[in-house]
Amino acid sequence: MVTVAQVSIFARTLPRAYEVVVRDRLKFRVGKIVFLAFSRDETTMGFGFPKEERAALVEANPEKFFLPSASDMRFHWVEAYLDQLGEEEMRELVLDAWRMCVPKKVAAAYRA
Template identity: 65%
Template sequence: MVTVEDVRRLALTLPRTSEHLIGDRVKFRVGQIVYVAFSADETVMGFAFPKEERDALIASEPGTFHLPRLSDQRFNWVNAWTAELGEAEMRELVIDAWCMVVPKKVAAARLGSPPR
């Protein structure tokens, strides 16, 4: 199970990240772009993810991943049940989401290699 604190420990090490509490929801963003957000009850973690790949991700683990609400499906976004995520999987998802919102040179400098 992943908690907001687990994500916070990672996200705040990523360059340009800031944490915000908006309407009882913890969100991590770069500038104005949110790349990870939690539901108010912290049971769902939403994260930036390529739209063209999300159906495959959800199909691979339907008990873990699900689509955001209909109005948010136009965005590059997927949700996951925090109770079903492990630490390693969360790290990969958060870092990949962060890579989607920072300049490639910033991601490469932090990761030590060209971003995916």
């Protein structure tokens, strides 16, 4: 199980990522692109994820992942229950979401 605090600490380490609060929800952005967001009650985490792969992710782990609201289906986005995620899995999901938003050279420099 991971907490919002653990996710936030990791997300703050990513180059060009910054934290904002929008309508009482904590979100992380790169530029104007949101790559990570938490529900108001801090039980779920939404993150950037390839549209073409999200159905398979949700079907494989419905106790852990779920599709976003109908209005957010147009975005590259999926949701997860924080109490179902381990720390290593959370780091991988957040890092992949961040990589979708930054220039390739920034992601490559972070890997190095």
